[in-house]
Amino acid sequence: MKIHFIAMGGSAMHNLAIALHKKGFTVTGSDDVFTEPSKSRLDKYGLLPANSGWDEKNITPDLDAVILGMHAKADNPELLKAQNLGIKIYSYPEYVYEQAKNKTRVVIGGSHGKTTITSMVLHVLKEASLDFDYLVGAQLEGFDTMVKITNEAPLMVIEGDEYLSSPIDRRPKFHLYKANIAVISGIAWDHINVFPTFENYAEQFSIFIDTIEKGGQLIYCEEDKVLKNLVENHSTEIKKVAYCLPQHKIKNGITILINNNQEYPLQVFGDHNLLNLQAAKAVCTALQIDEEIFYKAISSFKGAAKRLELIGQNERTNIYKDFAHSPSKLLATIKAVKDQFPERKLIACIELHTFSSLNKKFLQEYAGTMDEADEAIVFIDRHTFVQKNMEPYENMVVKEAFKKQDVIFFDDAKLLFRHLNQLNFKDSNLLMMSSGTFAGTDLAKFSENILENN
Template identity: 65%
Template sequence: MRVHLIAVGGAAMHNLAIALHQKGFNVTGSDDVIYEPSKSRLAKYGLLPVEMGWDEDRITSDIDVIILGMHARVDNPELIKAQEIGLKIYSYPAYIYEQSKEKIRVVIGGSHGKTTITSMILHVLNYHQKEFDYLVGAQLAGFETMVKLTDTAPIMVIEGDEYLASPIDRRPKFHLYQANIAVISGIAWDHINVFPTFENYIAQFSKFIDTITPKGKLIYCELDEELRKAVAQSTADVVKIPYGVPAHEVVNGITYLLPQHVALNVFGDHNLMNLNAAKNVCAQLGINEDGFNAAISSFAGAAKRLELISAKDQTNVYKDFAHSPSKLKATIKAVKSQFTDRKLVAFMELHTFSSLNKDFLKEYKGCMNDADIAIVYIDAKTFEQKKMQPLTEQDIKQAFEDDRLLYFDNQQELLTYLTSLNYQQTNLLMMSSGTYAGLDLHQLANQLKTN
């Protein structure tokens, strides 16, 4: 099987290229620019294009399949050539379905928690030495790639997001997988450049429910009001399985599941709900409660999700892949609830298209109120790069409705302020889906004053 990936350098695309190469396919790819870590990982497997850029001469009739990444444009010369000579063209989610249509497909959807829920399921299956394929949105400890495809695994676990499949397939990715077992963790408006209204965004989740195979299972968070409405209104022929926050207690900064008193490495109501979603999925896959608890106690968390950078004395430093209002609020609440005797300095970077949109910004109202010191950073160059109208400090404070909030658009001034504070019995939480203002987080953690 000869496969060519257009825009091979993306996070999902380069992992798919490696997975297909490991499966024995003849894999080639192209891109106009490839950044790290994709570049080194493709080179390791001999898959890095010799030259960057697009070349229609790469597209020949002996190619069996073209896989088109979201980074490509509709006028891409390789895409046009493939269309002209009639090659089969797939988006990567459509091709994932092709590779898994004979398997039990577990698809994890929702505005937040997808990566963590998927990671928990993979951890438990791996612990019990089950055979499975997967697609997950982060690099996980113990897993070489973010995608695995085999001919023999009976199960495929897929992190299914709601963003568009490809430039020529404008359906949300999770509509293409046709789940046998589906999870929806919650609905909180995002991607306003694609879904301009909340109603339009909610509709994508209702459609996702309709794509579940007949008699399939829908595992959903019943504590989410919008999701609960969508599930109640659905007439899809599925078994609906609700979940919430499991019984637990926090003792000396450690969360325990009750009644078995299972110690966990993760914490916060949002992570406990994620755990309950994973537990329900694993039950459908034949793993009972005792088996799940034995495995989940060693789960250390997904990369960049409340990831512990440093812990010394009474000061912990965390980073978290949070940018949407719901994620921000849940993460801050989790740290405050876990360490009730400590203050919290919460810093977040606004950099996504949605978060920098003045109309959407009001969705952040009150989401940092639980922090003792709340800081928002925006790289001043971001507005120019995204060709957007700059926001002012007053815009930010009005949207968050928090006059205490501190605003920075200069990296050095931000660093100076963060290192000027005394962190005695105080945690620092840094949240971004970007680069954290380009700061070296480990170096920053070592510079903090704790007495």
């Protein structure tokens, strides 16, 4: 097979390109810019084009397919030529389905926890020495790539994103996988630029349920009232399996899972992660993984990258970074750290970076989400407003939206980190949350400095 990727530099796209290359396909690709880590990883496999930019000459009649990434525009010259030549054009979720349509497909959906649940399932399957393919939204310890596609594996585990598939295919990605076993972790409004109302957003999950294969299984969190109502009132020929918080305790900052009078210390914590674990367990049960194997394996799970990732600690301070950016994720992450270390002060800093979080209307969804933090800080890089062509807003707008008068607001990274460096972190934890980069700040180096001075 000869495949060309348009907008190959994206996280999912470059991993799919590498996976198909490993499968023996002839793979080419293009993008207007290649950044790290995709640039180095593509170069390692000989897939990095000599020059950046679009070139119609990349599109030749002998191509079997073109895979189109979201970063490309509908008037992309390579896309237009492929359309004129009648070459089959896929979004990456469409092509993943083509590669997996004869396999058992596990699709993990939901507004939050997708990456962690997928990662937990993959970790257990690997510990159980099973053969499987996968697509996951983060780099995992022990896995070379974020996508693996083979001819042999009978199973594929897929993180099912609800965002759009491509510039010419406006369907959410998770609608295209046709799950045999599906998970919905929860429903909390996101992607306001595509789904302008909560009702419109929630409808996508109803459609997702409709895409599950007949005789399939839906695993869902019954503690999410919106989701519970949706699933229980949805008429479909599938098995419905609900999950909730498991029995557990916290001892000396460690969460311990309790099952059949056996105790299993975990390396992750927080109610949201315990719910993620229960979703992963239900998936593994559906795949006939022995319960004892699951619990032993999950005890060694360290978490997905940037998901409550411990980046520094001493005897009196822990520093975490987390991907939390939406209101539901922010609330869950702050609660997790506060519950795990109730005797410590919590300093929580959120960078608002996505289109939704910067929208003045959507900003109201953050009301009360930082109430459990002892010191709450909101950061928006002023350049982000410029890049997204959005009107900046003042300190009072943030205070009113978060409904927290003592919240501190910064729009300059230098001032933010100057403030943080002046704080006393003894008997305190610091939580840095963002889907961005805090204006390119090296958080590991910053963490070292904090711990040296406290």
